[in-house]
Amino acid sequence: MLTFHTPLDLVRERLPELPVACVRPERVSIAATWFRGNFPGEVLYAVKANPSPWALDAMYATGLRWFDVASEEEIKLVASRYPDAKMAFMHPVKSRKAIERSYFEHGVRVFSLDCEAELEKIVAATQRADDLTLVVRLAVNNADAMYALSNKFGASAENAPALLRKARGFADNLGVSFHVGSQCMNPSAYRDAIELASQIIREAGVILDVVDVGGGFPSAYPGMTPPDLELYVKVIKEAFEEMPVAMNAQLWCEPGRALVAESSSILARVELVKDGALHINDGSYGNLFDAAHCKWPFPVKAHRPDGEFEGELQGFKLYGPTCDSMDTMEGPFVLPTDIREGDYIEIGMLGAYGVAMQTRFNGFGETETVGVRDLPWTSMYGPLVVEKPARRVSRKAPRRLKVMR
Ligand SMILES: Cc1ncc(COP(=O)(O)O)c(C=O)c1O
Incomplete structure (x- = not known):
């Protein structure tokens, strides 16, 4: 499996077109x-x-x-x-x-x-x-x-x-x-x-x-x-x-x-920012069923391919890629105010009932799978310890993001 140190490395190296399951x-x-x-x-x-x-x-x-x-x-x-x-x-x-x-x-x-x-x-x-x-x-x-x-x-x-x-x-x-x-x-x-x-x-x-x-x-x-x-x-x-x-x-x-649950996160690209909502390339018919239908508060991080976020944070609603208005993740998902088209959102803790629920409705849903070596958001199995990567696949140094938790 193609593996990157972090989802940010993946974003900066590959600018993925499809949603990506970042798996650990x-x-x-x-x-x-x-x-x-x-x-x-x-x-x-x-x-x-x-x-x-x-x-x-x-x-x-x-x-x-x-x-x-x-x-x-x-x-x-x-x-x-x-x-x-x-x-x-x-x-x-x-x-x-x-x-x-x-x-x-x-x-x-x-x-x-x-x-x-x-x-x-x-x-x-x-x-x-x-x-x-x-x-x-x-x-x-x-x-x-x-x-x-x-x-x-x-x-x-x-x-x-x-x-x-x-x-x-x-x-x-x-x-x-x-x-x-x-x-x-x-x-x-x-x-x-x-x-x-x-x-x-x-x-x-x-x-x-x-x-x-x-x-x-x-x-x-x-x-x-x-x-x-x-x-x-x-x-x-x-x-x-x-x-x-x-x-x-x-x-x-x-x-x-x-x-x-804690093994995977989903990386989705922002396609449009409109009226205080983010339209992204993944949604309730893809890997985000529980975020849409159960309104579960999945954690989020923003990744910018070519720079840093400067704005404050604010809560956003997310819209998925299909034409169905039920393809909505109400959130609010707290992300940088200056988030824009071409940035990516990583939605965490989606290893259970995430990719498993995906459909091809409206022609969307195809998802790449990529290994990552960073830590999940939280763990039920003891404290999270940062390990040094054995070898970095990415040659570009990931820059620190102000908004990363
Ligand atoms: C028969 C059965 N066993 C086990 C499971 C797994 O449950 P959980 O993911 O809550 O551990 C399910 C979930 O639907 C189930 O139907």
């Missing part, structure tokens, strides 16, 4: 190593958060072998890169053909479900296989999450016991899973969910082999400073120890965001 594989390694070292169970990477090959490779290089996949495309992607990968098909609604091919062609043995109809599909499509791990997804409270995921999936506390009993009859291993919602700001949400799962298991009277606490582990965005990840792990470990499950039951987690 090292940050993925740090996050995956932390989870594998601290989570008291198996860590599955939720591929949907960022399926980029560089991110998967960084994860795999740490020894991570389990992947939470949601579709056949994700299965094919993981299988094509890592013959020894293990995959859990954790989408609670799958087509029969997808189940069949994943089982018979790709060796998938773990399937999630949240209703009897899906159980019937899995059993039929695998020809009543006797080596299935069936994971019943439970509906749990998402009130502590910044991005709730509770509306669509999950068996209710009322329906789950019967479903677990039924699934037990077809499962070599039986599990429960839940998702407390993405960017969960309170570790006790996991304890509450585990306690609810325990009640349901007791009521079902089944032996449980797997407890999957899902994703939801947070990253640090401006204005959203979560408790330390150590606390999440502690709460989960303590609550798991109290669960009425088999002595050798396994504990799993499926983080997406927390493994990749």
Whole structure:
């Protein structure tokens, strides 16, 4: 991968025409190593958060072998890169053909479900296989999450016991899973969910082999400073120890965001400044879905290819490149007052659900990927330490910008 020391070096050397994903594989390694070292169970990477090959490779290089996949495309992607990968098909609604091919062609043995109809599909499509791990997804409270995921999936506390009993009859291993919602700001949400799962298991009277606490582990965005990840792990470990499950039951987690969020930023070019707003070449149909639709306060920096910013700072609204008026990132994004056409904006903390959400609407969306060696905005994995670059690709000295944080 073409790599620059900093995004500013890239701007000054290349004047990129397309939006650029500035990626830091090292940050993925740090996050995956932390989870594998601290989570008291198996860590599955939720591929949907960022399926980029560089991110998967960084994860795999740490020894991570389990992947939470949601579709056949994700299965094919993981299988094509890592013959020894293990995959859990954790989408609670799958087509029969997808189940069949994943089982018979790709060796998938773990399937999630949240209703009897899906159980019937899995059993039929695998020809009543006797080596299935069936994971019943439970509906749990998402009130502590910044991005709730509770509306669509999950068996209710009322329906789950019967479903677990039924699934037990077809499962070599039986599990429960839940998702407390993405960017969960309170570790006790996991304890509450585990306690609810325990009640349901007791009521079902089944032996449980797997407890999957899902994703939801947070990253640090401006204005959203979560408790330390150590606390999440502690709460989960303590609550798991109290669960009425088999002595050798396994504990799993499926983080997406927390493994990749801080690894990438997006560099977009300013195409026009008009009426206090910046029109840029990336937007809600590109890499900025969450900035537009969830109004998340992603951090920004301005980069000028040929000089320095002199103005004060002010808040700007950003418009994406498509003709759709929903392609708007309200912000406000605090940037230099004198920002102008041809300058670049770097939007940080977009490694999760950034490039993964991109479309080609209106003919836009193509994004280059370039490695950078600078540090992310913030980190959940200890203090950020500036390292000396081994070798600079850029020959031009980056000039200091007044507005850089
Ligand atoms: C089943 C499942 N597992 C894991 C994740 C990853 O969640 P997060 O990115 O919040 O860690 C998701 C996200 O949608 C999910 O649906």
